[in-house]
Amino acid sequence: MASSRQRILGWLHPRPQARAWLLLAPGTLWLLVFFLVPILIMLVYSVMPRGIYGGVDPGFTLEHYRRFFDPLYLDILQRTFVWSVACTVICLVLGYPVAYVIARAGRWKSFLLFLVVLPFWTSFLVRTFAMIFLLRDTGLINNWLVKLGVDPIAMLYTPFAVMAGLVYGFLPFMILPIYASLEKLDFSLLEAAEVLGARPAERFRRVTLPLSMPGVVAGCLLVFIPALGSFLTSDLLGGAKEMMIGNLVQNQFSAARNWPFGSAASFIVMALVLAAVMLYLKVKDREQEEAA
């Protein structure tokens, strides 16, 4: 045992590259085989003709991408995009003040932060169910309305319910990065601005906001991406009418059995996400250049 151990170490010692790759190999291979390769196969599937029993037939076609110009699917794409943007904006408006308060909360900081981290890690399914429980026709909110003498309002299976669910689900993703950049902010800068006569709104617009921009951009990205790919929220809170692209993808792989069309839809989601990430990296680079 000892001798083979020494032999291996002796071989590795002058070969730092080999040592590094030995550590990297299992994890990297796992991600290559079970993450990257499947996505590449999905991409190939999206340009192949549809097979009869779910799979694909040999050949090449752009028919699945062309179908997205059909008003039915264009509608789904548009709804997904508009809702994701709306969700991002609402999360920003609600999340920024919270992040600001946490950053200046003194000894309450870690407790307040934990309360944001907690839903971040809480089962998305359970949280969506909590929304159903509140919003359904016989749910708590309508129950109260009836007690107050107001007619119950149908909230579940409406765009309102989906938007409430999306914001509820992704708000922590907005708060955490903004908090992270506000925490590093030197608040004496604000005092300096105050001494120099800047009013609160001006101090915010000219000092706080520009300095917290990296967090804002990161937060928007972290909300926009999962909102684009969301499927559970629109599935359970939106009913069948208000489909998002995630539901379309899921549908093609279950009931509709059109795998290449589902792959094409899925690749469109992926492409939008990658475009958003590229945009983020570009903004970040420019900020770093400006800072330098």
Added chain:
Amino acid sequence: MGSRLPRWLIGVTLAVYAFLHLPILVLVAFSFNDSKFSASWVGFTLDWYYRLLERPDIMRGLKASLIVGGVSTVVSAVLGTLVALALARHRFRGRTALEGFLYVPIVTPEIVVGISLLILFALAKIPLGLTTIIIAHVAFSLSFVVIVVLARLEGMDQNLEEAAMILGADEITTFWKVTVPQLWPGILSGALLAFTMSFDDFVITSFVSGSGSSTLPIVVYGMVRRNIEPSINAISTIILLVTTALIYLADRLTTEK
């Protein structure tokens, strides 16, 4: 501290905290409500919890979730720690590219991961079951483990390792006796996060699970689709308790020195 926070800011913050937490608190409270239909409080009962024990589908789902969570956590903790070690301690070609690649699974929508794996398994004729779920869970939690362990490694004192080597310990001994004990909180919190993600995952699992291998979230989803009943509140409360405890532990481990 600088100037005091304006009152409206505190108001908005309280409202957002209520929005984030009240729905869950209501859900938990009503798991103890002694009424099958009512959304108003009738009385306290533990009945809905006892009924869970009588449901074979939930018990099977729980078992499947624990197996999948356990195995996938160990695999991603080990593989993730190795990758983090290589990134923190070695300079090699393609390092920046690999670091960038590690972030891709985190930003990839779950639905994309789910269907692409489904295609892979169908193509390779691997039958869907616990194994395919485990493979998928490692694929999406590995990157998180790497990031958590890497953060711990970067804050670690390398002098101790050098000292051990100078005192004559070889690399393997140094690794087990010096590196691992110091790194342990990082590995453990990465593992706790991986387990939580595995225990909670619905979207990816729904694509790669076979008919006989439903994890707990898959069973719960089926219940929610069929009809809303207080048993769902009860099982949700149990899931919440488990994940909250794990996240609290992970939080403590990463903040302690």
